[in-house]
Amino acid sequence: xxxxxxxxxxxxxxxxxxxxxxxxxxxxLFTISCFLCMTLGVVSAAANQTVFPAGVDMYTLNGxxxxxxxxxxxxxxxxxxxxxxxxxxCGLYDGSIVWDAPSQTVTLQGNNQMLSLQAxxxxxxxxxxxxxxxxVPQVIGGRIYLPARWVAQYFGYIVEWDEPGHAVLxxxxxxxxxxxTPTQRILLVNKLKGLPQDYQPSLLVNFGDFQVSALLQQPLxxxxxxxxxxxxxxxxxxxxxxxxxxKTLFDERARLYGxxxxxxxxxxxxxxxHETGLAVDIGGSAVTYRWLETNGPRFxxxxxxxxxxxxxxxxxxxPWHYRYLGMPVATFMQAKGILTLExxxxxx
Ligand SMILES: [Zn+2]
Numbered sequence: 001x002x003x004x005x006x007x008x009x010x011x012x013x014x015x016x017x018x019x020x021x022x023x024x025x026x027x028x029l030f031t032i033s034c035f036l037c038m039t040l041g042v043v044s045a046a047a048n049q050t051v052f053p054a055g056v057d058m059y060t061l062n063g064x065x066x067x068x069x070x071x072x073x074x075x076x077x078x079x080x081x082x083x084x085x086x087x088x089x090c091g092l093y094d095g096s097i098v099w100d101a102p103s104q105t106v107t108l109q110g111n112n113q114m115l116s117l118q119a120x121x122x123x124x125x126x127x128x129x130x131x132x133x134x135x136v137p138q139v140i141g142g143r144i145y146l147p148a149r150w151v152a153q154y155f156g157y158i159v160e161w162d163e164p165g166h167a168v169l170x171x172x173x174x175x176x177x178x179x180x181t182p183t184q185r186i187l188l189v190n191k192l193k194g195l196p197q198d199y200q201p202s203l204l205v206n207f208g209d210f211q212v213s214a215l216l217q218q219p220l221x222x223x224x225x226x227x228x229x230x231x232x233x234x235x236x237x238x239x240x241x242x243x244x245x246x247k248t249l250f251d252e253r254a255r256l257y258g259x260x261x262x263x264x265x266x267x268x269x270x271x272x273x274h275e276t277g278l279a280v281d282i283g284g285s286a287v288t289y290r291w292l293e294t295n296g297p298r299f300x301x302x303x304x305x306x307x308x309x310x311x312x313x314x315x316x317x318x319p320w321h322y323r324y325l326g327m328p329v330a331t332f333m334q335a336k337g338i339l340t341l342e343x344x345x346x347x348x
Pocket of ligand 1: 279321
């Protein structure tokens with residue numbers, strides 16, 4: 001509604017402007033800009049409180065947990081948030097974000113402010129002139145990520161790192177700090193980090209001859225479908241394994257090959273991703289492995305023990321072992337060239 005009026009106004013003003021001199025035109029344009037800024041500012045002046053837990057695909061806006069189709073991330077101590085979610089956190093609506101793909105530039109309007117940022121460019125363009133940032137916006141997987149602090153402060157918001165909650169808080173000065181609710185963090189299981197004694201995987205469902213976490217059912221079906229369409233053979237050889245099954249497997253291998261050799265490929269009971277229901281062993285031929293490595297991420301699956309990362313993962317290269325992390329995290333890791341979950345979580 002409001003934007004319709006505004007565009008009508010711009011058309012009318014444009015017609016009228018043709019008749020006036022250059023100086024007048026600049027003054028009028030400036031007035032229109034101010035008017036637009038004020039209007040949009042009033043429309044979008046919602047006092048939001050947002051919590052972005054680091055590295056996950058969900059956030060809390062005014063106490064409500066929301067899903068993102070992307071992840072925020074921290075690099076060199078700076079917090080990056082995909083533009084749409086950062087703008088929403090700063091009280092701006094989707095309509096006040098303009099993305100220009102050819103120039104990789106995004107413009108944000110609201111709260112009497114207008115900002116322009118370009119991927120890879122340190123300059124933050126404001127109504128008062130350019131400001132030099134010490135970071136640059138980044139385009140990852142076709143999506144622009146903005147340095148949260150630089151942008152939020154222009155819309156009057158505070159950006160704060162909450163260490164205990166491992167989250168980024170965005171709120172207005174004078175408001176109470178938003179509460180960090182315990183969010184589902186990414187579960188890390190490796191040789192150093194075992195599962196809690198009382199660990200119970202979330203709901204398990206049958207998938208072929210195996211059981212997997214219910215979270216994996218649909219993504220796995222889609223992965224199988226995509227592979228079939230491209231004529232890629234794919235077969236599952238293992239999925240969920242209970243503590244008892246894991247113990248039997250480990251002991252059996254240890255008896256045959258010795259503990260050291262077994263440890264390089266099989267987790268100790270309590271230290272195997274297979275006990276989470278979030279890991280699957282899938283494969284077929286060398287073609288399958290290549291296809292999975294490239295295509296797994298768009299279905300949320302990440303090759304967990306890549307070649308050359310043995311010192312970080314503690315495991316020999318296993319082209320068949322995939323961990324489900326969800327599409328936003330998996331595609332982000334792929335786009336950024338982050339090969340292990342340990343590196344993604346900065347825990348190694
Ligand atoms: Zn495995």
